[in-house]
Amino acid sequence: MIPVFTTLARLLATESAVALVTVVGVRGSAPREAGARMIVTAGGDIAGTIGGGRLELEAIAAARAMIAAGTESFAVRRFALGPALGQCCGGHVTLGIETIAVARLGEVASLARVEASGPFETEAAVAEGAPVRRRLVGAATGDPGADLDDGVLREVFGAAGRPVWLFGAGHVGRALVLALAGLPFRVNWVDERAEMFPGAVPGNVRLVVAERPEELMPSAPEGAMVLVMTHDHAVDLAIVHAALARPGIGYVGVIGSATKRARFERRLEELGHAPERAGAFRCPIGVPGIRSKEPAVIAAAVAAELLIEDEAARAAGRRRPPPLVAAVGRRRRG
Template structure:
Protein backbone atom coordinates (compact mmCIF):
# COMPACT_ATOMS: atom_id res chain seq x y z
CA UNK A 1 0.00 0.00 0.00
CA UNK A 2 1.39 3.40 -0.98
CA UNK A 3 2.28 5.56 2.02
CA UNK A 4 1.21 9.17 2.43
CA UNK A 5 4.73 10.41 1.64
CA UNK A 6 4.78 8.70 -1.75
CA UNK A 7 1.24 9.83 -2.51
CA UNK A 8 2.09 13.42 -1.60
CA UNK A 9 5.14 13.34 -3.87
CA UNK A 10 2.96 12.15 -6.76
CA UNK A 11 0.29 14.80 -6.18
CA UNK A 12 2.80 17.62 -5.83
CA UNK A 13 4.54 16.49 -9.03
CA UNK A 14 1.20 16.83 -10.83
CA UNK A 15 0.88 20.39 -9.55
CA UNK A 16 -1.95 19.67 -7.10
CA UNK A 17 -2.51 21.88 -4.10
CA UNK A 18 -2.54 19.56 -1.08
CA UNK A 19 -3.21 19.91 2.64
CA UNK A 20 -2.07 17.58 5.39
CA UNK A 21 -4.57 16.98 8.20
CA UNK A 22 -3.14 15.46 11.38
CA UNK A 23 -4.72 14.35 14.65
CA UNK A 24 -2.67 16.49 17.02
CA UNK A 25 -4.38 15.56 20.29
CA UNK A 26 -7.21 13.42 21.61
CA UNK A 27 -9.21 13.25 24.82
CA UNK A 28 -11.64 10.51 25.73
CA UNK A 29 -13.07 8.11 23.16
CA UNK A 30 -11.99 9.00 19.61
CA UNK A 31 -11.99 7.10 16.30
CA UNK A 32 -8.24 7.57 15.64
CA UNK A 33 -5.13 8.12 17.71
CA UNK A 34 -2.83 11.14 17.81
CA UNK A 35 -0.57 11.12 14.78
CA UNK A 36 -3.15 9.72 12.36
CA UNK A 37 -3.12 11.77 9.17
CA UNK A 38 -4.70 12.26 5.78
CA UNK A 39 -3.96 14.18 2.60
CA UNK A 40 -6.62 16.40 1.06
CA UNK A 41 -6.53 17.79 -2.48
CA UNK A 42 -9.36 19.64 -4.15
CA UNK A 43 -10.71 16.48 -5.79
CA UNK A 44 -9.36 13.56 -3.77
CA UNK A 45 -8.22 12.38 -0.36
CA UNK A 46 -5.87 9.68 0.95
CA UNK A 47 -5.66 8.33 4.49
CA UNK A 48 -8.13 8.90 7.30
CA UNK A 49 -8.46 10.76 10.59
CA UNK A 50 -11.50 8.78 11.69
CA UNK A 51 -14.26 8.98 9.13
CA UNK A 52 -17.79 10.24 9.67
CA UNK A 53 -18.67 13.85 10.37
CA UNK A 54 -15.24 14.47 11.90
CA UNK A 55 -13.51 13.66 8.63
CA UNK A 56 -16.07 15.60 6.61
CA UNK A 57 -15.30 18.69 8.69
CA UNK A 58 -11.57 18.09 8.29
CA UNK A 59 -11.82 17.85 4.50
CA UNK A 60 -14.01 20.95 4.35
CA UNK A 61 -11.53 22.95 6.44
CA UNK A 62 -8.55 21.66 4.44
CA UNK A 63 -10.09 22.69 1.11
CA UNK A 64 -10.99 26.09 2.52
CA UNK A 65 -7.33 26.48 3.50
CA UNK A 66 -6.22 25.58 -0.03
CA UNK A 67 -8.54 28.28 -1.42
CA UNK A 68 -7.13 30.90 0.98
CA UNK A 69 -3.83 32.70 1.46
CA UNK A 70 -3.17 30.87 4.75
CA UNK A 71 -0.73 28.04 5.33
CA UNK A 72 -2.09 26.49 8.52
CA UNK A 73 -5.26 26.07 10.53
CA UNK A 74 -6.42 24.28 13.67
CA UNK A 75 -9.73 22.60 14.33
CA UNK A 76 -11.17 21.63 17.74
CA UNK A 77 -13.89 19.00 17.38
CA UNK A 78 -16.04 17.75 20.29
CA UNK A 79 -17.37 14.34 19.25
CA UNK A 80 -20.88 14.61 20.56
CA UNK A 81 -24.41 15.54 19.52
CA UNK A 82 -23.26 18.85 18.04
CA UNK A 83 -21.74 17.05 15.05
CA UNK A 84 -23.83 13.87 15.19
CA UNK A 85 -20.90 11.67 16.18
CA UNK A 86 -21.31 9.74 19.41
CA UNK A 87 -17.74 8.86 20.43
CA UNK A 88 -17.96 11.43 23.21
CA UNK A 89 -14.31 12.47 23.13
CA UNK A 90 -12.50 15.49 21.75
CA UNK A 91 -10.13 15.74 18.79
CA UNK A 92 -7.70 18.50 17.89
CA UNK A 93 -6.75 18.57 14.20
CA UNK A 94 -4.01 20.56 12.55
CA UNK A 95 -4.30 21.49 8.89
CA UNK A 96 -1.27 22.64 6.91
CA UNK A 97 -0.51 23.38 3.30
CA UNK A 98 1.78 20.56 2.15
CA UNK A 99 5.03 21.00 0.23
CA UNK A 100 8.30 19.18 -0.35
CA UNK A 101 9.33 19.71 3.27
CA UNK A 102 6.09 18.08 4.39
CA UNK A 103 6.83 15.14 2.11
CA UNK A 104 10.30 14.75 3.64
CA UNK A 105 8.88 14.83 7.17
CA UNK A 106 6.21 12.26 6.28
CA UNK A 107 8.80 9.98 4.69
CA UNK A 108 11.04 10.17 7.77
CA UNK A 109 8.09 9.42 10.04
CA UNK A 110 7.04 6.46 7.92
CA UNK A 111 10.59 5.06 8.04
CA UNK A 112 10.65 5.36 11.84
CA UNK A 113 7.24 3.69 12.12
CA UNK A 114 8.32 0.86 9.80
CA UNK A 115 11.51 0.27 11.77
CA UNK A 116 9.51 0.07 15.00
CA UNK A 117 7.13 -2.58 13.70
CA UNK A 118 7.45 -6.06 15.22
CA UNK A 119 9.15 -8.77 13.17
CA UNK A 120 7.29 -11.88 12.11
CA UNK A 121 9.04 -14.85 10.53
CA UNK A 122 6.80 -16.98 8.32
CA UNK A 123 8.34 -20.37 7.55
CA UNK A 124 6.82 -22.11 4.55
CA UNK A 125 5.56 -21.01 1.13
CA UNK A 126 2.89 -23.65 0.58
CA UNK A 127 -0.78 -22.86 -0.06
CA UNK A 128 -1.46 -21.70 3.52
CA UNK A 129 1.81 -19.77 3.59
CA UNK A 130 0.82 -17.91 0.42
CA UNK A 131 -2.58 -16.97 1.89
CA UNK A 132 -0.91 -15.86 5.11
CA UNK A 133 1.62 -13.68 3.29
CA UNK A 134 -1.21 -11.83 1.55
CA UNK A 135 -3.20 -11.35 4.77
CA UNK A 136 -0.21 -10.39 6.92
CA UNK A 137 1.14 -7.90 4.37
CA UNK A 138 -1.76 -5.60 5.31
CA UNK A 139 -0.75 -5.50 8.98
CA UNK A 140 1.80 -3.24 10.74
CA UNK A 141 4.51 -5.91 10.75
CA UNK A 142 7.90 -6.57 9.19
CA UNK A 143 7.24 -9.89 7.51
CA UNK A 144 10.10 -12.20 6.50
CA UNK A 145 8.85 -15.14 4.45
CA UNK A 146 11.33 -18.00 4.47
CA UNK A 147 11.49 -21.17 2.38
CA UNK A 148 14.25 -23.20 0.72
CA UNK A 149 12.24 -23.57 -2.50
CA UNK A 150 12.63 -20.43 -4.59
CA UNK A 151 9.98 -21.62 -7.06
CA UNK A 152 7.29 -21.66 -4.38
CA UNK A 153 7.28 -17.89 -3.98
CA UNK A 154 4.88 -15.99 -6.26
CA UNK A 155 6.31 -13.90 -9.09
CA UNK A 156 4.96 -10.79 -7.37
CA UNK A 157 5.30 -10.60 -3.61
CA UNK A 158 2.70 -8.81 -1.51
CA UNK A 159 3.86 -5.23 -0.82
CA UNK A 160 6.31 -4.96 2.04
CA UNK A 161 6.99 -8.70 2.30
CA UNK A 162 10.63 -9.83 2.29
CA UNK A 163 11.15 -13.25 0.69
CA UNK A 164 14.17 -15.21 1.94
CA UNK A 165 15.33 -18.30 0.04
CA UNK A 166 17.36 -20.33 2.49
CA UNK A 167 18.04 -23.93 3.40
CA UNK A 168 19.15 -22.79 6.88
CA UNK A 169 15.92 -21.46 8.40
CA UNK A 170 17.11 -22.09 11.96
CA UNK A 171 19.85 -19.52 11.42
CA UNK A 172 17.25 -16.88 10.58
CA UNK A 173 15.24 -17.81 13.65
CA UNK A 174 18.32 -17.52 15.85
CA UNK A 175 19.13 -14.08 14.40
CA UNK A 176 15.63 -12.64 14.91
CA UNK A 177 15.25 -9.81 17.42
CA UNK A 178 13.69 -10.26 20.85
CA UNK A 179 9.92 -9.97 20.73
CA UNK A 180 9.60 -11.42 17.23
CA UNK A 181 6.85 -13.80 16.21
CA UNK A 182 7.16 -17.15 14.44
CA UNK A 183 4.72 -18.96 12.18
CA UNK A 184 5.79 -22.48 11.28
CA UNK A 185 4.19 -24.28 8.35
CA UNK A 186 6.88 -25.88 6.23
CA UNK A 187 6.68 -28.89 3.93
CA UNK A 188 8.40 -31.05 6.57
CA UNK A 189 7.01 -32.16 9.94
CA UNK A 190 10.55 -32.71 11.20
CA UNK A 191 11.55 -29.16 10.25
CA UNK A 192 8.33 -27.84 11.77
CA UNK A 193 9.25 -29.46 15.07
CA UNK A 194 12.84 -28.18 15.01
CA UNK A 195 11.76 -24.61 14.27
CA UNK A 196 9.00 -24.64 16.88
CA UNK A 197 11.35 -26.04 19.51
CA UNK A 198 13.93 -23.35 18.75
CA UNK A 199 11.32 -20.58 18.92
CA UNK A 200 9.96 -21.78 22.26
CA UNK A 201 13.41 -22.21 23.76
CA UNK A 202 14.31 -18.59 22.97
CA UNK A 203 11.87 -17.51 25.68
CA UNK A 204 11.31 -14.06 24.17
CA UNK A 205 8.80 -14.70 21.38
CA UNK A 206 5.62 -12.68 21.13
CA UNK A 207 3.94 -15.52 19.23
CA UNK A 208 4.85 -19.08 18.24
CA UNK A 209 2.34 -20.71 15.91
CA UNK A 210 2.56 -24.22 14.50
CA UNK A 211 0.19 -25.36 11.76
CA UNK A 212 -1.59 -28.64 12.35
CA UNK A 213 -4.25 -30.41 14.35
CA UNK A 214 -4.64 -31.20 18.03
CA UNK A 215 -3.05 -34.55 17.18
CA UNK A 216 0.02 -32.82 15.78
CA UNK A 217 0.28 -30.73 18.92
CA UNK A 218 0.16 -33.86 21.07
CA UNK A 219 2.90 -35.45 18.97
CA UNK A 220 5.01 -32.33 19.27
CA UNK A 221 4.53 -32.18 23.04
CA UNK A 222 5.68 -35.80 23.41
CA UNK A 223 8.67 -35.16 21.13
CA UNK A 224 9.52 -32.00 23.06
CA UNK A 225 9.38 -33.80 26.40
CA UNK A 226 11.50 -36.66 25.09
CA UNK A 227 14.22 -34.14 24.31
CA UNK A 228 14.19 -32.99 27.93
CA UNK A 229 12.64 -29.59 27.27
CA UNK A 230 10.74 -27.60 29.89
CA UNK A 231 7.03 -28.42 29.56
CA UNK A 232 6.13 -25.01 30.99
CA UNK A 233 7.33 -23.34 27.79
CA UNK A 234 4.57 -25.13 25.86
CA UNK A 235 2.16 -22.54 27.22
CA UNK A 236 3.65 -20.21 24.62
CA UNK A 237 2.67 -22.43 21.70
CA UNK A 238 -0.37 -21.81 19.53
CA UNK A 239 -1.32 -25.05 17.79
CA UNK A 240 -3.59 -25.44 15.95
CA UNK A 241 -3.29 -21.92 14.52
CA UNK A 242 -6.44 -20.07 13.50
CA UNK A 243 -8.65 -22.44 15.45
CA UNK A 244 -11.47 -19.99 16.19
CA UNK A 245 -13.56 -21.57 13.42
CA UNK A 246 -12.95 -25.24 14.01
CA UNK A 247 -13.26 -27.32 10.86
CA UNK A 248 -12.92 -24.57 8.25
CA UNK A 249 -9.60 -25.36 6.60
CA UNK A 250 -9.71 -22.99 3.65
CA UNK A 251 -6.33 -21.22 3.48
CA UNK A 252 -7.87 -17.76 3.25
CA UNK A 253 -10.01 -18.39 6.33
CA UNK A 254 -7.08 -19.77 8.30
CA UNK A 255 -5.03 -16.74 7.25
CA UNK A 256 -7.65 -14.27 8.46
CA UNK A 257 -7.95 -15.98 11.82
CA UNK A 258 -4.19 -16.28 12.27
CA UNK A 259 -3.74 -12.59 11.43
CA UNK A 260 -6.12 -11.72 14.26
CA UNK A 261 -4.27 -14.07 16.64
CA UNK A 262 -0.96 -12.43 15.81
CA UNK A 263 -2.21 -8.88 16.33
CA UNK A 264 -3.57 -9.84 19.75
CA UNK A 265 -0.32 -11.63 20.63
CA UNK A 266 1.90 -8.70 19.67
CA UNK A 267 -0.33 -6.25 21.54
CA UNK A 268 -0.21 -8.43 24.65
CA UNK A 269 3.55 -8.83 24.43
CA UNK A 270 4.01 -5.07 24.06
CA UNK A 271 1.80 -4.44 27.10
CA UNK A 272 3.89 -6.83 29.20
CA UNK A 273 7.22 -5.36 28.17
CA UNK A 274 6.43 -1.65 28.53
Protein backbone atom coordinates in the same frame (compact mmCIF):
# COMPACT_ATOMS: atom_id res chain seq x y z
CA MET B 1 -1.99 3.67 8.51
CA ILE B 2 -0.38 5.34 5.51
CA PRO B 3 3.25 6.24 4.75
CA VAL B 4 2.63 9.96 5.18
CA PHE B 5 5.58 11.57 3.43
CA THR B 6 5.80 8.93 0.72
CA THR B 7 2.14 9.61 -0.08
CA LEU B 8 2.66 13.38 0.05
CA ALA B 9 5.61 13.13 -2.35
CA ARG B 10 3.60 11.03 -4.77
CA LEU B 11 0.67 13.47 -4.78
CA LEU B 12 2.85 16.56 -5.06
CA ALA B 13 4.25 15.14 -8.29
CA THR B 14 0.92 16.09 -9.90
CA GLU B 15 -0.70 18.56 -7.46
CA SER B 16 0.32 22.15 -6.78
CA ALA B 17 -0.59 21.74 -3.11
CA VAL B 18 -2.16 19.21 -0.75
CA ALA B 19 -3.37 19.30 2.83
CA LEU B 20 -2.36 17.10 5.75
CA VAL B 21 -5.00 16.65 8.47
CA THR B 22 -3.74 15.29 11.79
CA VAL B 23 -5.55 14.40 15.00
CA VAL B 24 -3.44 16.34 17.50
CA GLY B 25 -5.66 15.95 20.57
CA VAL B 26 -8.42 13.68 21.89
CA ARG B 27 -10.59 13.91 24.99
CA GLY B 28 -13.10 11.19 25.75
CA SER B 29 -14.43 8.79 23.16
CA ALA B 30 -13.36 9.42 19.55
CA PRO B 31 -13.22 7.39 16.33
CA ARG B 32 -9.42 7.69 15.99
CA GLU B 33 -6.45 8.28 18.23
CA ALA B 34 -4.00 11.20 18.29
CA GLY B 35 -1.63 10.76 15.37
CA ALA B 36 -4.28 9.54 12.90
CA ARG B 37 -3.75 11.33 9.60
CA MET B 38 -5.52 12.04 6.34
CA ILE B 39 -4.16 13.67 3.18
CA VAL B 40 -6.57 15.74 1.07
CA THR B 41 -6.15 17.03 -2.48
CA ALA B 42 -7.77 20.11 -4.04
CA GLY B 43 -10.27 17.86 -5.81
CA GLY B 44 -11.30 16.16 -2.57
CA ASP B 45 -9.44 12.87 -3.02
CA ILE B 46 -8.18 11.47 0.28
CA ALA B 47 -5.60 9.01 1.59
CA GLY B 48 -5.89 7.75 5.14
CA THR B 49 -8.68 8.52 7.57
CA ILE B 50 -9.32 10.40 10.79
CA GLY B 51 -12.43 8.38 11.57
CA GLY B 52 -15.07 9.01 8.91
CA GLY B 53 -18.51 10.49 9.43
CA ARG B 54 -19.34 14.17 9.68
CA LEU B 55 -16.02 14.91 11.41
CA GLU B 56 -14.12 13.76 8.34
CA LEU B 57 -16.43 15.62 5.94
CA GLU B 58 -15.92 18.86 7.88
CA ALA B 59 -12.14 18.31 7.88
CA ILE B 60 -12.07 17.67 4.12
CA ALA B 61 -14.06 20.84 3.46
CA ALA B 62 -11.72 22.90 5.65
CA ALA B 63 -8.64 21.37 4.01
CA ARG B 64 -9.92 22.07 0.47
CA ALA B 65 -10.73 25.68 1.41
CA MET B 66 -7.20 26.15 2.73
CA ILE B 67 -5.69 24.69 -0.46
CA ALA B 68 -7.88 26.99 -2.55
CA ALA B 69 -6.59 30.02 -0.61
CA GLY B 70 -3.25 29.44 -2.32
CA THR B 71 -0.90 29.91 0.62
CA GLU B 72 0.84 27.46 2.92
CA SER B 73 -0.75 27.68 6.33
CA PHE B 74 -1.69 25.84 9.51
CA ALA B 75 -5.03 25.88 11.33
CA VAL B 76 -6.43 24.26 14.46
CA ARG B 77 -10.03 23.03 14.42
CA ARG B 78 -11.83 21.66 17.47
CA PHE B 79 -14.90 19.43 17.29
CA ALA B 80 -17.33 18.16 19.90
CA LEU B 81 -18.55 14.77 18.74
CA GLY B 82 -22.16 15.31 19.74
CA PRO B 83 -25.57 16.03 18.19
CA ALA B 84 -24.44 19.30 16.57
CA LEU B 85 -22.01 17.29 14.44
CA GLY B 86 -24.38 14.40 13.90
CA GLN B 87 -22.14 12.05 15.87
CA CYS B 88 -22.63 10.40 19.22
CA CYS B 89 -19.11 9.46 20.35
CA GLY B 90 -19.32 12.09 23.07
CA GLY B 91 -15.66 13.08 23.02
CA HIS B 92 -13.71 16.03 21.66
CA VAL B 93 -11.18 16.01 18.83
CA THR B 94 -8.59 18.63 17.93
CA LEU B 95 -7.32 18.65 14.36
CA GLY B 96 -4.25 20.30 12.90
CA ILE B 97 -4.76 21.11 9.22
CA GLU B 98 -1.82 22.25 7.12
CA THR B 99 -1.26 22.92 3.45
CA ILE B 100 1.96 21.87 1.73
CA ALA B 101 2.95 23.33 -1.64
CA VAL B 102 4.85 21.62 -4.44
CA ALA B 103 7.76 23.99 -3.81
CA ARG B 104 8.53 21.87 -0.72
CA LEU B 105 8.65 18.57 -2.63
CA GLY B 106 12.38 18.22 -1.92
CA GLU B 107 11.80 18.55 1.83
CA VAL B 108 8.92 16.09 1.69
CA ALA B 109 10.98 13.59 -0.34
CA SER B 110 13.78 13.82 2.22
CA LEU B 111 11.38 12.96 5.04
CA ALA B 112 9.96 10.14 2.91
CA ARG B 113 13.43 8.58 2.80
CA VAL B 114 13.67 8.83 6.59
CA GLU B 115 10.19 7.33 6.91
CA ALA B 116 11.25 4.32 4.83
CA SER B 117 13.97 3.56 7.39
CA GLY B 118 11.60 3.29 10.35
CA PRO B 119 9.72 5.41 12.89
CA PHE B 120 11.02 8.89 13.58
CA GLU B 121 10.08 11.93 15.66
CA THR B 122 9.72 15.55 14.57
CA GLU B 123 9.08 18.83 16.33
CA ALA B 124 7.74 22.11 14.98
CA ALA B 125 6.73 25.48 16.37
CA VAL B 126 3.33 26.17 14.79
CA ALA B 127 1.12 29.23 14.47
CA GLU B 128 -2.22 29.89 12.80
CA GLY B 129 -1.73 30.93 9.19
CA ALA B 130 1.96 30.02 9.01
CA PRO B 131 3.49 26.97 7.27
CA VAL B 132 4.68 24.05 9.39
CA ARG B 133 8.45 23.55 9.38
CA ARG B 134 9.32 20.24 11.01
CA ARG B 135 12.65 19.56 12.64
CA LEU B 136 13.85 15.97 12.70
CA VAL B 137 14.43 14.94 16.31
CA GLY B 138 15.58 11.38 15.63
CA ALA B 139 14.47 7.78 15.56
CA ALA B 140 11.42 6.81 17.59
CA THR B 141 10.38 3.61 19.31
CA GLY B 142 6.73 4.34 20.00
CA ASP B 143 3.61 4.12 17.90
CA PRO B 144 2.62 6.92 15.50
CA GLY B 145 1.27 9.91 17.43
CA ALA B 146 0.88 13.67 17.64
CA ASP B 147 0.65 16.21 20.44
CA LEU B 148 0.09 19.96 20.20
CA ASP B 149 1.00 21.86 23.34
CA ASP B 150 1.75 25.59 23.74
CA GLY B 151 2.35 26.04 20.04
CA VAL B 152 4.74 23.11 19.71
CA LEU B 153 3.70 20.15 17.57
CA ARG B 154 5.51 16.94 18.43
CA GLU B 155 4.89 13.95 16.17
CA VAL B 156 5.96 10.37 15.55
CA PHE B 157 5.69 9.12 11.98
CA GLY B 158 5.94 5.57 10.75
CA ALA B 159 5.57 2.33 12.63
CA ALA B 160 8.20 -0.19 13.62
CA GLY B 161 5.93 -3.16 12.94
CA ARG B 162 6.13 -6.42 14.86
CA PRO B 163 8.59 -8.82 13.19
CA VAL B 164 6.86 -11.96 11.91
CA TRP B 165 8.97 -14.87 10.72
CA LEU B 166 6.79 -17.01 8.51
CA PHE B 167 8.23 -20.37 7.46
CA GLY B 168 6.53 -22.04 4.52
CA ALA B 169 5.18 -20.81 1.20
CA GLY B 170 2.28 -23.22 0.84
CA HIS B 171 -1.41 -22.33 0.55
CA VAL B 172 -1.83 -21.06 4.10
CA GLY B 173 1.48 -19.19 4.02
CA ARG B 174 0.47 -17.40 0.83
CA ALA B 175 -2.92 -16.50 2.28
CA LEU B 176 -1.37 -15.25 5.51
CA VAL B 177 1.07 -12.97 3.68
CA LEU B 178 -1.90 -11.31 1.97
CA ALA B 179 -3.85 -11.09 5.25
CA LEU B 180 -0.92 -9.30 6.93
CA ALA B 181 -0.53 -6.74 4.15
CA GLY B 182 -1.21 -3.26 5.49
CA LEU B 183 -1.08 -4.45 9.12
CA PRO B 184 1.64 -3.41 11.60
CA PHE B 185 3.92 -6.37 10.88
CA ARG B 186 7.22 -6.82 9.07
CA VAL B 187 7.25 -10.28 7.54
CA ASN B 188 10.31 -12.39 6.79
CA TRP B 189 8.87 -15.12 4.56
CA VAL B 190 11.16 -18.14 4.48
CA ASP B 191 11.15 -21.26 2.31
CA GLU B 192 13.72 -23.68 0.98
CA ARG B 193 12.27 -23.46 -2.54
CA ALA B 194 12.60 -20.13 -4.35
CA GLU B 195 10.10 -21.21 -6.98
CA MET B 196 7.32 -21.38 -4.36
CA PHE B 197 7.25 -17.62 -3.86
CA PRO B 198 4.83 -15.57 -5.99
CA GLY B 199 6.11 -13.00 -8.45
CA ALA B 200 4.93 -10.06 -6.32
CA VAL B 201 4.47 -9.66 -2.57
CA PRO B 202 3.16 -6.87 -0.29
CA GLY B 203 5.56 -4.10 0.66
CA ASN B 204 5.96 -5.34 4.25
CA VAL B 205 7.29 -8.73 3.13
CA ARG B 206 10.90 -9.80 2.59
CA LEU B 207 11.60 -13.10 0.83
CA VAL B 208 14.28 -15.40 2.23
CA VAL B 209 15.46 -18.63 0.63
CA ALA B 210 17.21 -20.90 3.15
CA GLU B 211 18.31 -24.51 2.73
CA ARG B 212 18.22 -25.02 6.51
CA PRO B 213 15.62 -22.53 7.75
CA GLU B 214 16.06 -23.44 11.41
CA GLU B 215 19.55 -21.93 11.28
CA LEU B 216 17.99 -18.48 10.81
CA MET B 217 16.38 -18.44 14.25
CA PRO B 218 19.40 -17.07 16.17
CA SER B 219 19.11 -13.90 14.09
CA ALA B 220 15.41 -13.38 14.82
CA PRO B 221 14.97 -10.15 16.83
CA GLU B 222 13.52 -9.99 20.30
CA GLY B 223 9.74 -9.86 20.16
CA ALA B 224 9.45 -11.68 16.85
CA MET B 225 6.44 -13.87 16.20
CA VAL B 226 7.27 -17.18 14.53
CA LEU B 227 4.80 -19.12 12.39
CA VAL B 228 5.84 -22.54 11.09
CA MET B 229 3.91 -24.10 8.21
CA THR B 230 6.40 -25.83 5.92
CA HIS B 231 5.84 -28.85 3.67
CA ASP B 232 7.82 -31.18 5.97
CA HIS B 233 7.07 -32.18 9.58
CA ALA B 234 10.76 -32.77 10.30
CA VAL B 235 11.59 -29.25 9.12
CA ASP B 236 8.74 -27.89 11.23
CA LEU B 237 10.13 -29.62 14.31
CA ALA B 238 13.65 -28.32 13.67
CA ILE B 239 12.39 -24.73 13.39
CA VAL B 240 10.23 -25.02 16.51
CA HIS B 241 13.13 -26.50 18.44
CA ALA B 242 15.35 -23.59 17.40
CA ALA B 243 12.63 -21.02 18.13
CA LEU B 244 12.00 -22.32 21.64
CA ALA B 245 15.72 -22.24 22.33
CA ARG B 246 15.97 -18.60 21.20
CA PRO B 247 15.60 -16.15 24.13
CA GLY B 248 13.08 -13.42 23.54
CA ILE B 249 10.82 -15.28 21.13
CA GLY B 250 7.43 -15.19 22.81
CA TYR B 251 5.13 -16.57 20.16
CA VAL B 252 5.54 -19.63 17.95
CA GLY B 253 2.84 -21.11 15.77
CA VAL B 254 3.02 -24.55 14.16
CA ILE B 255 0.62 -25.82 11.53
CA GLY B 256 -0.80 -29.21 12.40
CA SER B 257 -3.43 -31.31 14.11
CA ALA B 258 -3.80 -32.29 17.75
CA THR B 259 -1.92 -35.51 16.94
CA LYS B 260 1.00 -33.56 15.55
CA ARG B 261 0.94 -31.34 18.62
CA ALA B 262 1.24 -34.33 20.95
CA ARG B 263 4.07 -35.80 18.88
CA PHE B 264 5.94 -32.49 18.89
CA GLU B 265 5.58 -32.15 22.67
CA ARG B 266 7.20 -35.55 23.16
CA ARG B 267 9.99 -34.85 20.69
CA LEU B 268 10.71 -31.40 22.15
CA GLU B 269 11.10 -32.93 25.61
CA GLU B 270 13.46 -35.50 24.12
CA LEU B 271 15.43 -32.62 22.62
CA GLY B 272 15.90 -31.13 26.08
CA HIS B 273 13.02 -28.68 26.55
CA ALA B 274 11.38 -28.64 29.97
CA PRO B 275 7.84 -30.08 29.92
CA GLU B 276 6.21 -26.72 30.59
CA ARG B 277 8.11 -25.16 27.69
CA ALA B 278 7.58 -28.06 25.31
CA GLY B 279 3.84 -28.05 26.01
CA ALA B 280 3.21 -24.32 26.20
CA PHE B 281 1.37 -24.03 22.91
CA ARG B 282 -2.27 -23.82 21.85
CA CYS B 283 -3.84 -25.69 19.01
CA PRO B 284 -5.36 -24.33 16.88
CA ILE B 285 -4.30 -20.72 16.58
CA GLY B 286 -6.71 -17.98 15.54
CA VAL B 287 -9.61 -16.11 17.07
CA PRO B 288 -12.23 -18.55 18.39
CA GLY B 289 -15.49 -19.39 16.68
CA ILE B 290 -14.13 -19.84 13.15
CA ARG B 291 -14.14 -23.44 11.97
CA SER B 292 -13.46 -23.18 8.25
CA LYS B 293 -10.36 -24.86 6.84
CA GLU B 294 -10.13 -22.54 3.83
CA PRO B 295 -6.61 -21.04 3.72
CA ALA B 296 -7.89 -17.46 3.46
CA VAL B 297 -10.20 -17.97 6.45
CA ILE B 298 -7.45 -19.56 8.52
CA ALA B 299 -5.20 -16.63 7.59
CA ALA B 300 -7.81 -14.08 8.65
CA ALA B 301 -8.23 -15.80 12.03
CA VAL B 302 -4.47 -15.97 12.54
CA ALA B 303 -3.96 -12.33 11.55
CA ALA B 304 -6.64 -11.25 14.03
CA GLU B 305 -4.97 -13.15 16.84
CA LEU B 306 -1.56 -11.70 15.99
CA LEU B 307 -3.09 -8.23 16.23
CA ILE B 308 -4.58 -9.04 19.64
CA GLU B 309 -1.27 -10.36 20.96
CA ASP B 310 0.68 -7.42 19.52
CA GLU B 311 -1.67 -4.80 20.97
CA ALA B 312 -1.59 -6.50 24.37
CA ALA B 313 2.20 -6.43 24.35
CA ARG B 314 2.29 -2.75 23.35
CA ALA B 315 -0.26 -1.83 26.01
CA ALA B 316 1.83 -3.59 28.64
CA GLY B 317 4.92 -1.70 27.49
CA ARG B 318 6.76 -4.82 26.46
CA ARG B 319 8.86 -5.20 23.34
CA ARG B 320 7.54 -8.72 22.86
CA PRO B 321 4.19 -10.44 23.27
CA PRO B 322 3.39 -12.67 26.25
CA PRO B 323 5.37 -15.93 26.37
CA LEU B 324 2.79 -17.92 24.44
CA VAL B 325 3.68 -20.71 22.04
CA ALA B 326 0.84 -21.43 19.66
CA ALA B 327 0.07 -24.01 17.03
CA VAL B 328 -1.58 -23.25 13.73
CA GLY B 329 -3.84 -26.22 13.13
CA ARG B 330 -6.10 -27.18 10.29
CA ARG B 331 -8.92 -25.51 12.24
CA ARG B 332 -9.47 -28.63 14.27
CA ARG B 333 -11.13 -28.10 17.62
CA GLY B 334 -10.73 -29.91 20.88
